[in-house]
Amino acid sequence: MTATASLHRSRALLMLLCANFFWGLSFPVIKGVVLVQERLVPLAGSWFYTVNVVAPRFLLGVILILLFRPRTFFHSTRAEWTQGVVIGLFSAAGMLFQNDGLQFTAASTSAFLTQLYAILIPIYVALRSRRAPGPVVWLSCGLVLAGVAILGRFDWRAAHLGRGEWETLLASVFFMGQILWLEKPAFAANRALNLTLIMFATQAVVFGGLTLLTMPDWAALGTMWTSPAWVALILILTVFCTVVAYWLMNAWQPKISATEAGLIYCVEPIFGSAMALFVPGLISAAAAIAYANESLTMNLLVGGGLITAANVLIQLRPPLRHA
Template structure:
């Protein structure tokens, strides 16, 4: 029993990251009234990049090609994840976004199956089934009726990109200096978001202290978050990290509820199914022990 409840410092750090993530849904949702998603992600991670470079500029002189490749791959996933999630928050509530984003948890074993050839275990399939049921309930009357709109679709894309980010961090975290990899991924995320603005037809917003405070504040936090994830996942497996991240929709839903989000009964049931699927996907059935007379 003691081994089941023992929690390391790195796992506690990831729990703190998850708690913070839960509160960012509402903050980003509110800021979207003042600027577009690409601009906001660009400001957020542009700020984080400048801070990371300022703090670790000496260490960056020793950056290797492998660290640049790792940071670029992670940064690409991060850019897609944050831009998609931010776009979704323009039209859906922070609570709804939090629970849909949580679908990356059952997605992790599926992507590991496709990319790493590691088939999901039985409970992963249970979690995937529950998550799919929750998704249908959250969509209201179902995707067929059109109730599942662009905001939800973008959020699901963000969840898929987050899945890739977690797997890549787990793969590359131990193959270089986490500080240098962190700075590279922050730079890539910010630059890609800003570069995509003219391509996607997003214009510069009018000045507002709302997007300044949101972008700079979350940018500073992003440095600490990515450093923590890269540091912690050197010893915490992607699977273990994912179940810790499963607390994100709970905190996000709670913050949204406190702020006045109202979810119908079907959405509450859908959120409960997703949380149940998140937890079920990381459970392991106990192995049967063979008794001394089992071979007789």
Template sequence: MPNPRQTTTLATLGLLAMTAVWGSTFVLIKDVVGRMPVADFLAVRFLIGAGVMLALFARPVWRLGRQQLVRGLLLGALYGAGQLLQTWGLALIAPSVSGFVTGMYVVFTPILAVLLLRRRMPAVTWLAVALSTAGLALLSLNGLSVDLGVWLTLASAVLYALHIVGLGQWSRPGEAFGMSAVQMLAIAAVCLLATAPHGPVWPPDRNAWLAILYMALIAGAGAMLMQTWAQSHLPATRAAIVMTTEPVFAAAFAVLFGTDVLGWRMLVGGALVLAAMYLVELLPSRSDAAGAMQAEAIHHEV
């Protein structure tokens, strides 16, 4: 049985894998939404993900208590609204600006944790937030005009931060399957409502279907399951900082597929985000070491 430190490391690695998958979807999303409406794309994507998760995890959903069921639906509604606002905002602003503004959830998460949960944040956490924000700016920001698209995207970042804080507070290790399925159902419902009154338009061709299936099953259902499980073992702010590696992975895939060129901004920005993640990874190790030394000192005194 893994000890708490090993479980925390596995949760961090799981979030990293999840953000790598998210980073791989940028090119796919840009192609698909160029050929079908945004809300319809999201509705089809999350309907597929929700259907698969409910088929696989009907029993864990049934075992959820009423309170956890309501919490899962609320968290899914927050995430679904965030997806719609982010994608609508992306239609009005440059993708680079959208990436930076969306990544501001790394700033909103600790602020909301302090305001809503009355939690004190160590100084090293605020340092990690500052480093990751600077890294995001270098990776994706080439100018910022505060128009409607920016405000929509900023609102989505607040909703994502609320989702991260809520998930960190409410998720339980033994309920990850059920909570993930319920969240996916709520996300699908929110996106489906956004296609009213005509209902969703289906993907236009085979390539669009393949892209949507990948994003529904791997980047949707699989990622939600991983995030729900990982956040039952990680503080919300730490999870948010780890998840800021998404634009690093997105940039890496862009270079790998030849759609972008490796430059100093990409290198320095990526290094700052990774440094922030290293800080939040190092903090528990130092706390564990300090606790062990304190315990040893008490043992010697006795």
């Protein structure tokens, strides 16, 4: 690998870590949004709460991008439309099944099963290329899964596959599809901002329709937008956890392999756990809700250490060839 190629790869890894940082921030912020919604519209139902967290992010994301680059839609190529719509559908389906599955299984189980794309990607790449990914990749995958299991306090004795587990597994497959479509060589010339805009527009349409299906009445939607706390939290989700994070993903993930990307994305629980140590208290004070900070535990230290070790290990080996 040349010095220039190594620099670009290192920069790509750093940018994807930044994206994971913002996605980690999204966990306590989303929880805060839901708690505010429950206070404002107490009888709306869990489906409405879930969808109404996601839909505004992508709708406002489209608006923000168009404010700065109003001609992006009209100057997008056919390849950018194709990739953006497909990735948007993969992402929307993954979010939908993941959030619905959470209604029927424990959060720790959901976190563990969602991260299975770290295993599914190298298996898929190996089957497609008819070549084993190598022992370092498998060892890194094992460390990631062990780390996520410890972080989520996964209980093997209570594990079973009901509706929630199957839906979460299906969500992981869709997230894998999103990662793989993003690295397709045929779309290498696509521009990240155009791709991000089309992806957001696709998800805004999907979740906007689901909002209309799940809302109790129009007054429930209006009540949300009259709350300064809800609007502020949604803007944080939109700007940092959606526009910036997904733009970084779309711009820099194609510069590394899908297997490496899948493992790097597993750092997200570390950032999420760290944010949960202090962000809930800040949200509680600002939004006048009861949302306590979490505590630093051995699960966080051990689980986070295993995930970090897996990512260091995968980066010390020669870079994987793009599939």
